[in-house]
Amino acid sequence: MTRHFVGFDLGTTNSAAAVFDGEQVTVVRNRQGGVLTPSVVRINAKGVATVGARARGFLDSDPANTHGGFKRLMGTRKGLRFAAAGVERLPEELAAEVLRSLRGDVADQFGFAPTHAVVTVPALFEVPQSHATVKAAKLAGLEHVELLQEPVASALAAGWDRTEAGWWLVYDLGGGTFDVTLLESREGLLRVVGHDGDNFLGGRDVDAALVDWIVRDQGLGLRREDAAHAEALRRLTAAAEEAKIELSRANEAAIALPAALLVDGDAIEVDCVLDRGTAERLALPLIDRSIDRCLALLRAHGLDASALRHVVLVGGPTAMPALRARIAERLGVDPAEGLDPMTLVVRGAALHACAALGSASPGPGASPAPSPSAAARNVLLKFPAMTTDPTPPVLGRCLAKPAPAEVRLERVDGGFTSDWTPVDAEGAFFFLAELQPRRANTFRLEGRDRDGRAVTLEPSTATIVHGVTIGDPPLARTIGVALASGGVRVYFERGAPLPARRTFVHHTVEAALPGAGVALRIPVVQGDFDEAHLCRLVGAIEIDGGALDRTLPSGTPVEVTLSLDRGGNLSAQAYVPAIDEAFESVAHLLVPEATPEVLEKAVAELHERLEALRRDAFRLQLPSMVADVDRAEAELARCRAGTTATRGGDEDAGQKARRDLLELEAAVTALEAARRWPELEGDAREAMVWATSWMSSHGTPAESRLLEDAVAQLEQALAQRNPRLLQLQSRHVRRLGSAAFHRWPGAWGSMFEYAASRVHEATDLRRAAEVVAQGRAAQGRGDRDGVRAATEQLWEMLPSDVRTRARSHRSDVR
Amino acid sequence: MDPLADNPFFVLDLTPACTAIEVERQAAKLLAMLELGLAAAGTHASPLGRRPRTPEKVREAAAALRDPARRAAFEPWATAPAGAAPSAPGAPWPEAFAALTWWR
Structure with a gap:
């Protein structure tokens, strides 16, 4: 029976599924015949959910019951309301609807509903966002989920047929996120060298720039901060997106809305023409922002653009001719041809499922578990399900006594047979298997006793796919525990290979009392700074006083263990030896809320700090610092605009502003440190x-x-x-x-x-x-x-x- | 990673002459041995004596040797004879100040 490995790309705008059978990847068609399923969900008055193209058709006509773009809100408490049904759904619940629909498409085409799958996430997704994605997958019926960073998936798919050595960039501009990954291919191995990106830069920002132009050009007087204008802006955004796509092929695109916009009670007709030159001029600052990130990533690894051999483009917005031309101009290398930017991620996810998860369909798994067959001797077998190594290790350990005296591995096509290998005192044995390139290779394991009689082993087969594999993906941002001193105890440094697990002993700074309320709080932070307040709070281990039967004095040791899987999904455990109690699943993982009040306060504080820096720069006569302050002020103005949009009900803009403000605060702190030189x-x-x-x-x-x-x-x-x-x-x-x-x-x-x-x-x-x-x-x-x-x-x-x-x-x- | 006690070459039982594919193969083998609970994988030799080997250390070691710059930094240390006598009695406690939050 053919084994199947399943991957899902859960995108901001579109999602997709793919299945790998060990030699070929098939992108799954949905019920409408397309390979891309819009990440849009509609819930009608009866509470019935519709997903994909059919739901997207209602985005304009029934926005109160149709939502898209929820990936940008993953990990927040922001419920999205469906008025007719009178229900509210969290972003992960809507993502689960999309995954459920894709799972159904796999069942329709391949005859099984997958229980194991790889789901892709942006490389710079924070811990709560990854956590919400896993929750969505579980809600959709997946039992075993592995997250994979999108650029790693793209690299796997792009590298599948390529063997040239050199440096690569995977430039992934999605609807809402931008990721860039630097890879190195050497001796047939693909290595992720580093990531950069912007969680809140995507094709939608280009759409927003086009909308601003239309509003100015047509004198519409629409304001993002005004909730009454939200509907008109949403309709204009949809028209701008269509125009942007059309401009990838044409020199002009008409922006004509089928019905008049209602602005402050007035009906306004919108009918204008956007030319490619104007659109490119508006998109250029955003494109440059993304390319600046690419150059920063190269610089961080001691490289410049001349070192690049390939740039692989991923995501719908990369179809813009201006973007491709600008990349060629600034990075000095033409984007790779012949790769579908829309399905590269999902193809890589399916390939990775083979290496990471095993078969999602019924039949022999990639990491077979011993079965209780009476006649057979049970063996634990370990081998890579997919590998670049032409002679990978295959190890095993006999669980049943007596163990066979010798074992042998034979490729079923007869092309390789090992010597008879003695089983050691621990019941263990080891082979180097020989693989046929770019094929699924199945091996048979045979055993014999001291007298040369055959011994049946269970499992007796192993399948190894020869193909491109990728080293353990590196962690995108440092993760640690915030300390009462204001510092950070780093658990995992940026770049640490995943999966990872680490335990440190901390000590309480005050007595923890039994009773109601939180007795002990251990914040988990993510960021590359020594000071906790500059890092993002991504969760907290909170031990409730009700769980304590006595007071823990100050100085009580607490063993904290943080674990990350390959996709960056975090789990945490706190063990208190004094009461011999472990607190599991206590990490409270949520993206903090971005209320306008909190954001405005942060903007005001940063403005004051920048003014102080400006005064110092003038007093000390440091022109370079004045320029740095000017740049920071410009960034602050952008954050201020995002904060204003939050007042108009745009939670997405608020989340973007929250992150930008944290980045800006770090930059301001660096400037202050420079002043303290x-x-x-x-x-x-x-x-x-x-x-x-x-x-x-x-x-x-x-x-x-x-x-x-x-x-x-x-x-x-x-x-x-x-x-x-x-x-x-x-x-x-x-x-x-x-x-x-x-x-x-x-x-x-x-x-x-x-x-x-x-x-x-x-x-x-x-x-x-x-x-x-x-x-x-x-x-x-x-x-x-x-x-x-x-x-x-x-x-x-x-x-x-x-x-x-x-x-x-x-x-x-x- | 400590360049002496936890030098990636010592963790993976490799020499500085090893190829990239040998690093991958050895890491895969050691991870499998650790998963199978084989005693031989539990520790590795180092100039400071035998040290515990964990899956995390193996992954970190492989990641370090995949990066040519980091690999080069560990190579000179890997020529020290593994398994030599431990350092002088009264070994230091370099974490002391950090643990006491004097720094960091």
Whole structure:
């Protein structure tokens, strides 16, 4: 029986399904015969949902009961209302309707409804958005879901038939998101080198620019902040999108609405012509923004555009001739031809399903589980379901005793047979299988006992597809836990290979009390900054007081484990050894709400900080800083416009503004750090002197070599005047210095005295006084371990100040 | 990754002469061995003595060796003899200051 591997592309504008049979990928046709299903859902008065092209037909005529574009709201609490049925649906529930429809299309064409599938997400999707996507897939009836980053999927599909070595960019401009991924192909392996992108840049932004032009050109007086104008703007947007598509083939497009627009009670006819030149001029700043991201990604990896061998375009908006020309002009390489930008992602998803999930159809799976057959000996077999390696490893372990004495692997076409291989004392065996290129290769596993009699093994077959595979995808943004000190304990660095799992021990900063309410809060943040408030809060492990049967004193250890799957889906666990209790599924994953009030306050605060920077720049006569401030002010003006649109009911614009404001705050903080350069430089030089001094007296040769490396990098950061790099390298230098410092016999005594001098600030004064007494006694006995224990306990009781706690997303741990 | 104790070449039991495909093959083999619970995969040799090997370490090591720049940085350290005696007694506790939140 043929095995099938299923992938879904859940897009902002369109979605699709594809099935891979081990050699060919088939994009699934929907009931209307198309391969793209519009991501639009309509719910009628009887509560019946319609999905796809039929629903899209109602977007204009029945907007109160039809919604699209909900992917941009995934992970938010924003319910979308269907007036006739009187119901509200979360974005993930609407996404589930789309996936359910696609699953039905697979069943119609292939005769089975998939239970396992890969679903693609943008590379820069944040944790709550990925989490909502998994929820949608489960709601749609999928039992086992793996998320895959869209650019990785595109690269897999584009790389399937190509073997040339070199650097690639996958430029993916969707309806609502932009992703760019740098890949390297070498020795037949495809490697994701890095990502960049903008979660809120897409074809819709081009549509919005065209609408603004129409509003100005026709003098319509429509305002995004006015909820009464929302309907007219929505109709204009649909007309602008159609015109944009037409302009991919024609030089002019008419914008004529079938019925007059109602603006403030007046009926206004819209009838104008948009020419390609005007459309390109309006789209160019957005295209340039995306190409700037490409160049930044190349720069971040020490490359320039001349290094590129291919640029693969993905997404409907990439059909714009101006976009292709601009990419060729600025990146110096023509976009690759012969690849369908609309189905590349879903093809890659189906290919990846083979490597990651196993068959979605009934029949032998790709990672067979042992069956309870009485006559056969059960074996656990491990092998890559798909691999680039022509001789991949196949390992197994016999579960049943006695294990066969020897085993052999044979390719069913007879082209390869291994030697008889002895089974070791653990019941394990290992082969290197030989594959036929670009084929599904099925192998038979045979066993025999010491007397040479055949032993039946279960499972006895393994199928390995030879094709392009991709190394573990890298994490797009650093993930960690916010600390009460305002810092971040990094769990997974940007670029860490996925899947990943890590555990760290934290300590509570205050007593956690039993009873109602949240007793302990551990915020999980995502972002590449050392300061928690600059990172995005993507969830929080909250332990309810009701789950505690007694008070946990300050300083109680809490073991926090964060796990990420290949698609960046996060799960979290907190274990409190003192009560021997684990708190599962406690991560509260939601995109924060973007209310106009919160956004306006953030805009005002940033404006004040920028004004302060501008005054300093003039006072210190720093023209480059004035230019930086001007650029930041321009960005702030864009955020202000988004905030205004939120007042008109545009939640999507609000989410965009929220993210942009966070990015801008990070940029402003970097400017402020640059203003603090003399102070940072002083700190760094002090760290160098301190570490070198301790290293010379107490360091090992290995540590001395590491310090030399770190100092060289610190000098480089000083030369580049790079505040972030400087802080990072200063930290490395201090850590190495501290390694040497701790060999000094008086190290813990010195730290104890410093902590004891702050004992009046402790959260539990009585206990702190006892610990100081214990520490003094330990010093008297010459007990270094006792002094160290007392010092650690004292530090756990010293609080962070209120302002710092507020900037740590209210973290209760250090 | 610590260039001595957790050098990717030590984690994967490879030498700096290995090819890219050997890195993939060895990582796949070790991950499979860890999944099967085979004792031989549980630790790896290093100049500081045997160290625990986990699936995360194997993935990180493979990712480091896929990147030519990072691989080059680890190569000189991988020539140190693995399995040599551990470092001097009273080993440092480099995490101390970070753990005490003096920095970070």
